[in-house]
Amino acid sequence: xLTTREKFKSFYYQDDVFPEIKINKSTTALLIxxxxxxxxxxxxxxxxxxxxxxxxxxxxxxHDRLDEIVIPNNVKLLQHFRTRHMTVTYGRIASLREDGADxxxxxxxxxWNGINLHVDSFAAQMIDELKPHKNEIxxxxxxxxxxxxxxxLQLLRNMGIKTVVVTGIVTDQCVASxxxxxxxxxxxVICVEDCCAAGSMALHNAELTIMNGVYxxxxxxxxxxxxxxxxxx
Numbered sequence: 001x002l003t004t005r006e007k008f009k010s011f012y013y014q015d016d017v018f019p020e021i022k023i024n025k026s027t028t029a030l031l032i033x034x035x036x037x038x039x040x041x042x043x044x045x046x047x048x049x050x051x052x053x054x055x056x057x058x059x060x061x062x063h064d065r066l067d068e069i070v071i072p073n074n075v076k077l078l079q080h081f082r083t084r085h086m087t088v089t090y091g092r093i094a095s096l097r098e099d100g101a102d103x104x105x106x107x108x109x110x111x112w113n114g115i116n117l118h119v120d121s122f123a124a125q126m127i128d129e130l131k132p133h134k135n136e137i138x139x140x141x142x143x144x145x146x147x148x149x150x151x152x153l154q155l156l157r158n159m160g161i162k163t164v165v166v167t168g169i170v171t172d173q174c175v176a177s178x179x180x181x182x183x184x185x186x187x188x189v190i191c192v193e194d195c196c197a198a199g200s201m202a203l204h205n206a207e208l209t210i211m212n213g214v215y216x217x218x219x220x221x222x223x224x225x226x227x228x229x230x231x232x233x
Contacts, residue, residue, distance in 0.1 A: 004220045005219065008218045009209070021190070023190075024231060025231055028228070029087035029088070029161045029165070030089065030165050031146065032167050035071075035126055037122055061200070069197075077224060088137075089152070090130075090138045091146030091152065092126065093117050094141070095116055104143045126138075163188040167196055168195070171204045171208065172207035180215050183216060190217050190227075
């Protein structure tokens with residue numbers, strides 16, 4: 001049976017043997033990206049817009065994956081981090097001005113990526129299943145990447161973090177740009193395949209294959225849990 005890293009092995013790495021992954025619990029952080037009411041709930045936000053526009057049918061597989069796979073696995077991983085007193089962080093799309101004037105150009109653009117979620121709105125909050133606890137850091141972004149236009153990288157360095165475990169949505173946009181930003185800045189990155197989703201499985205699988213081995217190690221939830229439990233303090 002193929003490991004997740006082998007499953008998502010790209011053209012460039014077909015002849016390579018991936019090295020063993022080593023982490024330390026005290027220097028590893030979880031980062032949950034954009035798991036917000038606006039994007040997740042079926043009777044609110046984007047889902048309601050899709051229904052009103054008559055295109056809901058093509059988004060049902062995405063929401064099925066969220067409800068049946070991505071949310072339960074994020075909950076499982078989050079609880080694992082919390083019970084082991086490991087660092088938990090969040091990145092979310094949230095503007096500081098109600099008119100969204102502080103947003104980056106990409107989030108002022110027309111179409112699906114044109115987003116304005118005020119920081120205090122219900123839409124901007126993380127879903128109830130993944131609601132942050134006290135002392136868990138939430139970084140507000142008006143960009144796709146959590147690392148661009150925020151102080152997230154500095155916060156990680158201040159806390160001595162060396163490895164970041166990334167989950168969330170969507171795989172080929174905000175997750176991917178965040179993974180690349182972390183990797184380019186020198187962090188070891190793990191992207192959790194079954195804690196992420198894209199608009200289609202084709203996009204999800206393609207992006208993970210592109211990133212695996214160069215920007216991150218792609219693992220599944222059970223592999224990450226095993227890695228944590230076998231790691232040094």
